[in-house]
Structure formats: C-alpha cells, structure tokens
Amino acid sequence: MARPIGTFCGNLAIAATSSFAVLGFVSFFQSKEKETESTNNIKEKFTTADPQKISQGAKILKYGAPERGENVYFHANHVLGYNQAKRIPDWVAEHITADHLKGSATRKKSNFKEDVQIVDIFRSSNSDYKNSGWSRGHMAPAADSKYSQIAMDETFLLSNIVPQDINNNQHFWNHFEIYCRSLTQTFHDVRVISGPLFIPTVEENGKLFIKYEVVGINQVAVPTHLYKIVVIENTFDKMIAVGAFIVPNQPITSSNLADYQVSLDDLEKKSGLKFLPMLNLSKTKNLCSVVSCKLMGGKELELLFIRKKLESAYNLDELDKVWKEMKGKKISPEKTEYEIYERKKAELMRG
Structure with missing residues (x-):
C-alpha cells in the first residue's frame, strides 16, 4: 500500500x-x-x-592571537631570534671554544642564501643587498665555526646577516670578532650575543627621531648601531665576566673597545630584550677589568693574518708565496711564524 x-x-x-x-x-x-x-x-x-x-x-582570540613567527631558530653553532618586520635578526647567540676554531671548514665553499626556516614573505634575499651600498654583515662570524663545514655554511644564511657599513665590517667589527676568538686561548668558554640596534638621534628642533634606511624589494632594515655581549668563563675557578658594547654602524678608527662599553641595563633598554636571564649578574665581573679590551692592530694583526695564511697553504709554492709576501711587507717573522712555516713545510713535503 x-x-x-x-x-x-x-x-x-x-x-x-x-x-x-x-x-x-x-x-x-x-x-x-x-x-x-x-x-x-x-x-x-x-x-x-x-x-x-x-x-x-x-x-x-577565538581564531588565535597575531603571531611573530618562531621565537628561536636553531643552527649547528648559533641560535637566533628573528625580526620578521625588519627582515634581520634581533639577536644571534653563539658558543666559542678553542676546538670550534680548529678544522678544515672554509668560507670558499659557503654561499649567502635565504633561510628556509623563515616564512618566505618575511625573508631577505641576496638581491636586496645588491648595489645597496651595504655589505652583508655576519652576526655569528664564519671563522667561529672552523670545526664544521655545515656550521660555517649556516652562518651565511641571511637570517644571520644585517646590512653593515663595509668599512666597519672589514675593520673594526672584524677585529672585534678576532678579539672574541682570541679569548678562547685563555678561557674555556666564550659566549657571544650580537645584533642590530635602532637608536634615535636629536634633530635641530630638539626632538628625537629613529631614522633608518631600508634596502631592496623586501625593505631590509639598516641598523643605526650594532651590539655585542661577551661572556667569558673558566670551569676550574667558576669565574664569569661579562661585557656589553654598542658601536655605530659606520667607519670606526678607535681600537679601544672600552670606548664603546655600556651597562647591560642600558643595552636592554635600547634593544627591548632581556639578556642572560639565567645568569646571576651580581656574581660576575666586568670583562674589561679581567682582560684587556684593546683590539689588535698594526703588526700584531698583520702577523695574525700571516699565520692564518701559512696554516692554510695547500702546497709548497703557496707556502713560499706567503713567506715572501711577509718579507715584502717588511714584517719580521717571530718564533711562532718560523715554527708554523717549518711544520707546514714538513707536512706538505710528506705529501
């Protein structure tokens, strides 16, 4: 039915x-x-x-709070916090020991490239720096990772780079990095945090303004200043010393780091970052009272570069070329240079 x-x-x-x-x-x-x-x-x-x-x-916040991306990005020998708006790191931290500075890694095999961990719309690119008038300045230096080619390659990721004055990068900042590495000869552990700053200047009307250039299609921010925090420590006596420094992103002729030393509080106020939160600063010493804060210069620096060239010579002709170059600059070799030359010569002759 x-x-x-x-x-x-x-x-x-x-x-x-x-x-x-x-x-x-x-x-x-x-x-x-x-x-x-x-x-x-x-x-x-x-x-x-x-x-x-x-x-x-x-x-x-039913659909979530606005996000600034990952708080921290990890690499083989450095860690960083990234500023997605400015396309540069806020801070880059590294740990340097004497062992990190030994090895066959070479920057000749490294290339600047984008960090794929960063969301693509927030990355900088090599084209941003091309013809910008600014160099690609490492915050964690390549030479701090001689022990590993991977670690060295990762220092060339653009998340570790800021637009830096060329003269500053090649001279003062480079000497500052050499200074940090030299500390490993005396101290077991050297920890360094580096990054960019944007500091106001006083205009004619007495008002403060923060003005900075941006470069490239991605509008990468050019910092007005750079900072570096250096922490040294020895395991046997538990001594820890800290130094904080702010330098302008421009040519610098001074070789005295103490001219640019600031309190950690001052750096924190300028950066908006709280540094070393797990370190009891009341039990630390001032870096510049423990070791000299004078950067290498003149003959001392020339000899350092000569030693590096001697160590990296790949054949006898190259070794002799470096030795003649030293003599041509009227630099008198010291005991260390003679020892490196003879040892390297013996190694190359053995084959």
Missing part, C-alpha cells in the same frame, strides 16, 4: 529537522571544544593572568 504523500513529506520534514538539530548540536560542541582548546592554549602561555580575563581572552 502506497504511503500518502502528506505523511511522507511530514516524515521528511521531521527527519530534516532532526538532522539539522543533530548537526547544530555537533557544531555547538565542536565550537565549544575549539573555545576550550583556545582557552587551554592561552592558559598555558599566561599562567599568571586573571582566570576570568583568560576566559574572556579566549573568546576574543
């Missing part, structure tokens, strides 16, 4: 109504689950906040 159309339609309407009710019920609970998940996520991040405000915040 055929079912009456009216009955069928009535049952269909009831079924449809029931289905929509079920769907609405499920949707309601899914929404509640998302709201609960959002609340739990916020609670995890803000454990000290008022519970009622957290609950209300979860409703406000």
Whole structure:
C-alpha cells in the first residue's frame, strides 16, 4: 500500500529537522571544544593572568592571537631570534671554544642564501643587498665555526646577516670578532650575543627621531648601531665576566673597545630584550677589568693574518708565496711564524 504523500513529506520534514538539530548540536560542541582548546592554549602561555580575563581572552582570540613567527631558530653553532618586520635578526647567540676554531671548514665553499626556516614573505634575499651600498654583515662570524663545514655554511644564511657599513665590517667589527676568538686561548668558554640596534638621534628642533634606511624589494632594515655581549668563563675557578658594547654602524678608527662599553641595563633598554636571564649578574665581573679590551692592530694583526695564511697553504709554492709576501711587507717573522712555516713545510713535503 502506497504511503500518502502528506505523511511522507511530514516524515521528511521531521527527519530534516532532526538532522539539522543533530548537526547544530555537533557544531555547538565542536565550537565549544575549539573555545576550550583556545582557552587551554592561552592558559598555558599566561599562567599568571586573571582566570576570568583568560576566559574572556579566549573568546576574543577565538581564531588565535597575531603571531611573530618562531621565537628561536636553531643552527649547528648559533641560535637566533628573528625580526620578521625588519627582515634581520634581533639577536644571534653563539658558543666559542678553542676546538670550534680548529678544522678544515672554509668560507670558499659557503654561499649567502635565504633561510628556509623563515616564512618566505618575511625573508631577505641576496638581491636586496645588491648595489645597496651595504655589505652583508655576519652576526655569528664564519671563522667561529672552523670545526664544521655545515656550521660555517649556516652562518651565511641571511637570517644571520644585517646590512653593515663595509668599512666597519672589514675593520673594526672584524677585529672585534678576532678579539672574541682570541679569548678562547685563555678561557674555556666564550659566549657571544650580537645584533642590530635602532637608536634615535636629536634633530635641530630638539626632538628625537629613529631614522633608518631600508634596502631592496623586501625593505631590509639598516641598523643605526650594532651590539655585542661577551661572556667569558673558566670551569676550574667558576669565574664569569661579562661585557656589553654598542658601536655605530659606520667607519670606526678607535681600537679601544672600552670606548664603546655600556651597562647591560642600558643595552636592554635600547634593544627591548632581556639578556642572560639565567645568569646571576651580581656574581660576575666586568670583562674589561679581567682582560684587556684593546683590539689588535698594526703588526700584531698583520702577523695574525700571516699565520692564518701559512696554516692554510695547500702546497709548497703557496707556502713560499706567503713567506715572501711577509718579507715584502717588511714584517719580521717571530718564533711562532718560523715554527708554523717549518711544520707546514714538513707536512706538505710528506705529501
């Protein structure tokens, strides 16, 4: 017997109504689950906040809070915090020991390239620096990772780079990096944090302005200043010393680091970053009172470069070329240079 159309339609309407009710019920609970998940996520991040405000915040941030990307990016021998708006790092931290400075890694095999860990729309590119008038300045230097080609290659990722005055990069900043490496001859551990700063200047009307150039299609910010924090320590006496320095991103003729030393508090105020939060600073010493804060210069620096060239000579002709170059510059070799030359010559002759 055929079912009456009216009955069928009535049952269909009831079924449809029931289905929509079920769907609405499920949707309601899914929404509640998302709201609960959002609340739990916020609670995890803000454990000290008022519970009622957290609950209300979860409703406000139903679809999540704005994000600045990962807080920290890890590489083989450096760690960094990245500024997505400026396309440069906020800070780059590294650990240097005497062993890190030994090895066959060479920058000749390294190339500047984008860091794929950074979301592509927030990266800088090599084209940004081309014809910009600024050099690609390492925050974690390549020479601090001689022990590993991978570690050295990663220092060439553009997430570790800022637009830097060419003269500053090649001279003062380079000498500062050499200074940090030289500390490993005396101290077991050297930790360094480097980064860019944007410091205001006073205009003619007496007002303060922060003005900086941006370069390239990605508008990479050119810092007005650079900073470096150096922490040295020895395991046998537990001595820890700290020094903080701010230098202008321009040519510098001084070789005295103490001219640019600042308090850690001052650097924190200028950067908006809290440094070394797990170190009891009251038990540390001033770096420049423990070791000289004078950068190498003149003959001392020339000899350092000669030693590096002697060590890296790949055949006897190259070795003799470096030795003649030294004599041509009227640099008198010292005992160390003679020892390196004879040892390297013996190694190359053995084959």
